[in-house]
Amino acid sequence: QVLLQESGPGLVKPSQTLSLFCTVSGGSISSGSDFWNWIRQPAGKGLEWIGRIYSRGSTTYSPSLKSRVLISLDTSKNQFSLRLNSVTAADTAMYYCAKGEWPTHHFGYWGQGILVTVSS
Amino acid sequence: QSVVTQPPSASGTPGQRVTISCSGSSSNIGSNTVNWYQQVPGTAPKLLIYTNNQRPSGVPDRFSGSRSGTSASLAISGLQSGDEADYYCATWDDSLNGVIFGGGTTLTVL
Numbered sequence: 001q002v003l004l005q006e007s008g009p010g011l012v013k014p015s016q017t018l019s020l021f022c023t024v025s026g027g028s029i030s031s032g033s034d035f036w037n038w039i040r041q042p043a044g045k046g047l048e049w050i051g052r053i054y055s056r057g058s059t060t061y062s063p064s065l066k067s068r069v070l071i072s073l074d075t076s077k078n079q080f081s082l083r084l085n086s087v088t089a090a091d092t093a094m095y096y097c098a099k100g101e102w103p104t105h106h107f108g109y110w111g112q113g114i115l116v117t118v119s120s
Numbered sequence: 121q122s123v124v125t126q127p128p129s130a131s132g133t134p135g136q137r138v139t140i141s142c143s144g145s146s147s148n149i150g151s152n153t154v155n156w157y158q159q160v161p162g163t164a165p166k167l168l169i170y171t172n173n174q175r176p177s178g179v180p181d182r183f184s185g186s187r188s189g190t191s192a193s194l195a196i197s198g199l200q201s202g203d204e205a206d207y208y209c210a211t212w213d214d215s216l217n218g219v220i221f222g223g224g225t226t227l228t229v230l
Binding site (some may be wrong): 037046047048049051052054060061064096100101104105106107108110111112113 | 122153155157159160164165166170176208209212213216217218219220221222223224
């Protein structure tokens, strides 16, 4: 059973960088053909895919966020991370990490989510 | 405005059969498989259907999915009060080169 757990600051100031971590247990993030994803959901709204990182390190980002996003792996901690810079109030959302499968792109395992508020 | 369109709401009475549609285009549903997620308010989404019509272990066979052309649908039979949730379709979009979600459908059991 794969478990994912998000962590990081719940409050970020406008124009600063949002940094979140997803710790994976029950499996190695560096093996297999899995993709490790970040997805967010503003309160009362739908899901938005942010991007993903392959177990070998290559990344794909949503076109709408690509200029501000960086997803990376830390295999020593079995963890992957999200950095979103120049944040605004529009980036306030619940952020989820999820394990994705190739080639169907489905997300079989999700973290419980972490609420990030952008406010001064 | 999502590239993939779902009705914002759906409803049914206990025991009824309800379907939720997901409409896209040739660059997404028309050329890639569709997945469905169930999200009970206050909780993380849960995978309900993958690869158009496959159920993960533990998902009741009351839930079924299908895809035809550039559209997909989720059917729920024998509706129960516990099925009240938001339902999202998702697929890959070749033009955007990313995963896209439908806007979500809120299911109410009357």
